[in-house]
Amino acid sequence: MQVRSTLGVLPAPILCDTPGSFPWSVFHERYPELIRKVRDASAYGPEHRARLDQLGEQIVSGVVGPPDAHWHDRDSWLRWCEPHVGKSWSETPFLWAENYFFRRLLAATGFFDAGGMRGVDPFGPFKSVELASAATDTLLTEFNELVTHTGEDEQAPALLWSSLQANHADLCFNLAAGVPSGPPSGTGLLIDDGAAVLRHLENSEPGQIVLVADNAARELLPDLLLIDHLLRRGLATGVELYVKPQPYFVSDATPTDVIAAIRRLTGFGGPAEQAGHRLWEALRAGRLALQCPDFFCAPLHLWEMPVELLEHFATASLVIAKGDLNYRRLVGDFWWAPTRPFREAVGWLTAPVVALRTLKSDVIVGLDPATVDSLDQDSPGWRCAGTKSIIQFGLSG
Numbered sequence: 001m002q003v004r005s006t007l008g009v010l011p012a013p014i015l016c017d018t019p020g021s022f023p024w025s026v027f028h029e030r031y032p033e034l035i036r037k038v039r040d041a042s043a044y045g046p047e048h049r050a051r052l053d054q055l056g057e058q059i060v061s062g063v064v065g066p067p068d069a070h071w072h073d074r075d076s077w078l079r080w081c082e083p084h085v086g087k088s089w090s091e092t093p094f095l096w097a098e099n100y101f102f103r104r105l106l107a108a109t110g111f112f113d114a115g116g117m118r119g120v121d122p123f124g125p126f127k128s129v130e131l132a133s134a135a136t137d138t139l140l141t142e143f144n145e146l147v148t149h150t151g152e153d154e155q156a157p158a159l160l161w162s163s164l165q166a167n168h169a170d171l172c173f174n175l176a177a178g179v180p181s182g183p184p185s186g187t188g189l190l191i192d193d194g195a196a197v198l199r200h201l202e203n204s205e206p207g208q209i210v211l212v213a214d215n216a217a218r219e220l221l222p223d224l225l226l227i228d229h230l231l232r233r234g235l236a237t238g239v240e241l242y243v244k245p246q247p248y249f250v251s252d253a254t255p256t257d258v259i260a261a262i263r264r265l266t267g268f269g270g271p272a273e274q275a276g277h278r279l280w281e282a283l284r285a286g287r288l289a290l291q292c293p294d295f296f297c298a299p300l301h302l303w304e305m306p307v308e309l310l311e312h313f314a315t316a317s318l319v320i321a322k323g324d325l326n327y328r329r330l331v332g333d334f335w336w337a338p339t340r341p342f343r344e345a346v347g348w349l350t351a352p353v354v355a356l357r358t359l360k361s362d363v364i365v366g367l368d369p370a371t372v373d374s375l376d377q378d379s380p381g382w383r384c385a386g387t388k389s390i391i392q393f394g395l396s397g
């Protein structure tokens with residue numbers, strides 16, 4: 001596949017080096033605070049706590065070290081770390097640094113070690129609280145009301161919108177930054193290609209839809225309800241749900257989180273319960289396939305995925321990319337002009353693609369110049385504040 005040629009000349013990567021910038025604040029404020037929360041959320045012994053503290057110090061004032069000798073994925077990380085070892089964390093590209101940070105955090109908590117913390121999700125306590133929360137009850141009650149009072153044909157726009165809004169439920173953003181959780185305001189939708197997405201699904205032969213998931217619990221539930229709708233209405237012959245093979249970016253969904261979310265549905269009653277049972281059956285029948293390739297925790301852009309996976313994505317009738325991090329990986333974590341056409345930015349992927357994203361970092365493409373000017377003037381920090389969102393659709397590469 002000729003991916004590289006479709007990308008053109010890449011602009012400067014977004015780095016962590018400028019005090020006051022968003023990436024700088026992530027490494028100097030958000031992640032140190034996150035480490036403190038993780039440290040207290042589980043019963044880590046002195047060794048794990050010391051390692052977490054050390055990581056907290058390193059990211060603020062230390063240099064990037066190589067992967068540890070015993071890591072099972074050391075060879076890959078040696079390759080990915082090679083340009084950065086010995087530099088201060090601030091000098092490294094933001095996307096790379098965040099990925100390495102989360103890999104090191106798992107190492108610090110003993111996630112891959114033989115001891116008692118093996119396989120214990122350091123973010124599990126936060127995800128569980130959210131899944132059991134009253135806010136989740138409200139979300140499912142709203143779903144039940146939607147299904148009870150709305151015809152099947154009219155449910156799709158609401159379910160798409162709900163899946164978008166749910167991207168606000170990002171524990172990485174909310175936990176550490178102390179931002180109150182809740183959907184972006186109604187005026188925050190900068191691009192709304194929702195109708196074009198649904199037209200595409202209704203007017204083309206149903207095929208396999210790929211949904212690249214983002215967060216667990218309160219974001220994953222609407223994603224699952226959307227998937228159920230697509231399958232039930234025959235808008236997809238099957239859905240592949242891509243989640244992370246290991247805990248990542250605090251609340252990113254893993255297979256365990258998918259099962260927990262479906263159980264939450266089946267335990268709720270009403271249409272949500274029925275949807276939960278259908279999803280369970282779809283998993284059993286293979287119409288819903290759960291995928292978690294290691295690539296999804298690599299510090300890479302989506303066009304760098306293994307060629308077989310890329311070829312597979314190219315056959316999808318629609319690729320749905322959820323959330324901010326997936327957007328950064330989809331269009332590239334670079335200082336693109338915000339007016340760069342979205343279709344051009346995703347030209348490496350020869351399948352229709354829609355990004356459902358609350359803006360929580362600097363990258364954005366596909367805006368018109370007047371919108372950019374007015375946002376720059378009237379809404380300082382709009383790219384990272386979590387108050388704007390997009391449904392951005394590109395028909396083909």
Ligand SMILES: O=P(O)(O)OC[C@@]1(O)O[C@H](CO)[C@@H](O)[C@@H]1O
Binds near residue numbers: 324325
């Ligand atoms: O991908 P998501 O869950 O929508 O957002 C992830 C996020 O909160 O983490 C990163 C900063 O740490 C940014 O990509 C973004 O702000």
